[in-house]
Amino acid sequence: MGTPENIIVGSHVWIEDPEVAWIDGQVLKINGKDAEIETSDGKKVVANLSKIFPKDMEALPGGVDDMTKLSYLHEPGVLQNLKARYELNKIYTYTGNVLIAINPFQKLPHIYGAQMMQQYKGVPLGELSPHVFAIAGVAYRAMVNEGKSNSILVSGESGAGKTETTKLLMQFLAFLGGRAVTDGRTVEQQVLESNPVLEAFGNAKTVRNNNSSRFGKFVEIQFDKSGRISGAAIRTYLLERSRVCQVNDPERNYHCFYLLCAAPQEEIEKYKLGNPKLFHYLNQSQCYELADVNDAHEYLATCRAMGIVGISKKDQEAIFRVVAAILHLGNIDFAKGKEIDSSIPKDDKAKFHLKTAAELLRCDADALEDALCKRLMITPEEVIKRSLDPGSATVSRDGLAKTIYSRLFDWLVDKINKSIGQDPNSKCLIGVLDIYGFESFKLNSLSCSAVLSSSALISQMKSCSNTSISTCSKRNKKNIQRSRSIGATLNLRTTKMFWTLLKRNPEESLLFSMKHACFQSQHMKRLQTSFIKHLSITSALLSQNFRKQILPLLIMLER
Ligand SMILES: Nc1ncnc2c1ncn2[C@@H]1O[C@H](COP(=O)(O)OP(=O)(O)OP(=O)(O)O)[C@@H](O)[C@H]1O
Numbered sequence: 161m162g163t164p165e166n167i168i169v170g171s172h173v174w175i176e177d178p179e180v181a182w183i184d185g186q187v188l189k190i191n192g193k194d195a196e197i198e199t200s201d202g203k204k205v206v207a208n209l210s211k212i213f214p215k216d217m218e219a220l221p222g223g224v225d226d227m228t229k230l231s232y233l234h235e236p237g238v239l240q241n242l243k244a245r246y247e248l249n250k251i252y253t254y255t256g257n258v259l260i261a262i263n264p265f266q267k268l269p270h271i272y273g274a275q276m277m278q279q280y281k282g283v284p285l286g287e288l289s290p291h292v293f294a295i296a297g298v299a300y301r302a303m304v305n306e307g308k309s310n311s312i313l314v315s316g317e318s319g320a321g322k323t324e325t326t327k328l329l330m331q332f333l334a335f336l337g338g339r340a341v342t343d344g345r346t347v348e349q350q351v352l353e354s355n356p357v358l359e360a361f362g363n364a365k366t367v368r369n370n371n372s373s374r375f376g377k378f379v380e381i382q383f384d385k386s387g388r389i390s391g392a393a394i395r396t397y398l399l400e401r402s403r404v405c406q407v408n409d410p411e412r413n414y415h416c417f418y419l420l421c422a423a424p425q426e427e428i429e430k431y432k433l434g435n436p437k438l439f440h441y442l443n444q445s446q447c448y449e450l451a452d453v454n455d456a457h458e459y460l461a462t463c464r465a466m467g468i469v470g471i472s473k474k475d476q477e478a479i480f481r482v483v484a485a486i487l488h489l490g491n492i493d494f495a496k497g498k499e500i501d502s503s504i505p506k507d508d509k510a511k512f513h514l515k516t517a518a519e520l521l522r523c524d525a526d527a528l529e530d531a532l533c534k535r536l537m538i539t540p541e542e543v544i545k546r547s548l549d550p551g552s553a554t555v556s557r558d559g560l561a562k563t564i565y566s567r568l569f570d571w572l573v574d575k576i577n578k579s580i581g582q583d584p585n586s587k588c589l590i591g592v593l594d595i596y597g598f599e600s601f602k603l604n605s606l607s608c609s610a611v612l613s614s615s616a617l618i619s620q621m622k623s624c625s626n627t628s629i630s631t632c633s634k635r636n637k638k639n640i641q642r643s644r645s646i647g648a649t650l651n652l653r654t655t656k657m658f659w660t661l662l663k664r665n666p667e668e669s670l671l672f673s674m675k676h677a678c679f680q681s682q683h684m685k686r687l688q689t690s691f692i693k694h695l696s697i698t699s700a701l702l703s704q705n706f707r708k709q710i711l712p713l714l715i716m717l718e719r
Pocket residue numbers: 263264265266267268316317318319320321322323324325369371372373374596631
């Protein structure tokens with residue numbers, strides 16, 4: 161990529177455009193390293209020859225279903241192909257054995273129904289149109305025929321459709337793997353039913369997605385020797401703890417806080433709650449409600465879903481006590497104490513919240529105050545208790561809130577797993593890894609840097625080979641109409657990131673995805689320019705044994 165091969169006066173080319181990513185045009189003149197081009201919207205622009213790419217004038221108007229068939233495998237060619245397909249409502253495209261899914265932001269029941277599942281059952285990859293079911297089918301057949309476990313990696317930026325894709329994969333695996341009935345409900349039903357509970361506690365509204373999963377998820381579906389589902393487990397990792405105490409406008413904290421504030425009046429009184437605007441952990445953002453979502457209904461739905469996954473009423477009460485306690489903790493403000501660098505609850509309001517938090521957590525209020533306002537330092541010789549100034553006491557309060565919340569989340573996952581049931585004798589498993597990241601913002605942070613350091617993931621990745629899916633999103637729902645007309649171009653950022661990942665082997669890709677987090681987008685652009693020549697080998701790399709490439713990296717990260 162980047163060589164001005166065969167570009168002469170009269171050539172049809174692609175050049176970068178700030179509005180639509182890439183625009184086509186025809187070369188009018190070549191002066192040294194620059195070319196003058198007339199674009200299809202009538203403008204004349206000058207571009208460096210190394211930044212223009214030949215356009216395939218024989219490309220099929222509806223695009224190709226596998227991008228390895230493209231004459232020019234460069235970024236504009238790939239995007240043009242995705243766009244052409246998207247305009248025909250074809251959201252799936254292969255690149256070898258990798259499936260790219262573009263978020264349709266609308267229900268497409270005709271492509272996921274029972275008839276479609278029947279159609280894709282037992283059909284080799286590539287025989288029918290690209291589809292998420294085909295990928296699940298490959299994993300399942302490989303498991304049955306070769307007796308090997310498999311995992312499917314679903315990756316993409318926030319709002320790209322990873323969670324929806326994961327659900328579709330599981331539905332198809334459930335369709336293929338028959339129904340093992342446990343306690344009146346099938347294993348796969350139980351996994352799918354656990355989604356509302358996980359979403360209430362692990363999802364939040366972000367700028368890009370009103371129901372964004374703020375944790376990584378690896379769903380392991382266990383099969384017996386006849387290929388029937390015999391158990392399942394959900395492993396979660398790296399819940400975004402910071403959101404508990406810090407929310408940016410116009411995002412929200414975890415859904416469960418708002419649901420509880422909208423609970424029936426007797427619950428509100430029991431937990432001494434009220435309007436979310438009264439709580440520091442919620443009022444840092446002005447967004448309290450979600451369009452088309454009624455938090456009061458969602459509260460009842462979440463309680464019902466908890467019942468379905470085997471969480472008793474008593475446990476549900478304990479869970480909400482902890483959620484309410486966290487909100488009260490956040491309202492404990494501190495003022496300077498009598499001694500130097502010490503702190504005390506600021507006023508009566510702070511004391512009320514301290515007392516309520518202690519009651520809800522069933523601990524002693526003085527002990528809680530002590531824990532927040534003092535720090536224990538353990539040296540080989542002695543244990544020193546040191547007072548904290550108001551700023552440090554606030555940090556300590558937030559640390560406690562985050563820890564309590566993440567332990568509550570882990571406890572919930574554990575409970576769900578116990579209820580679903582594991583099969584200790586399972587012969588093989590198919591894992592679906594829903595992994596966020598690979599985002600490219602104007603100013604990137606380290607938010608996705610440690611995505612893969614979970615030990616749970618390490619152990620689950622053992623003996624898995626992989627198939628891969630990437631999802632692309634449009635920026636947000638407001639852009640839907642616009643996006644439908646300009647298609648895939650809006651997805652440029654994700655797509656660019658995806659290609660950048662593709663050019664490397666999985667091990668490098670993951671390392672890269674971590675490093676990328678701290679790159680400025682300017683820097684990214686330079687990195688993206690040489691991906692194409694590696695594209696054809698990527699599919700092969702991705703289909704090799706996942707464990708061999710991923711495990712050493714994970715172990716390194718864990719250290
Ligand atoms: N295949 C699909 N069909 C219909 N709608 C979809 C599909 N995929 C995604 N969507 C829509 O896009 C929204 C966002 O998708 P999803 O929550 O799966 O994204 P995500 O990649 O998991 O995001 P995050 O990383 O923020 O959790 C969904 O709520 C749904 O409305």
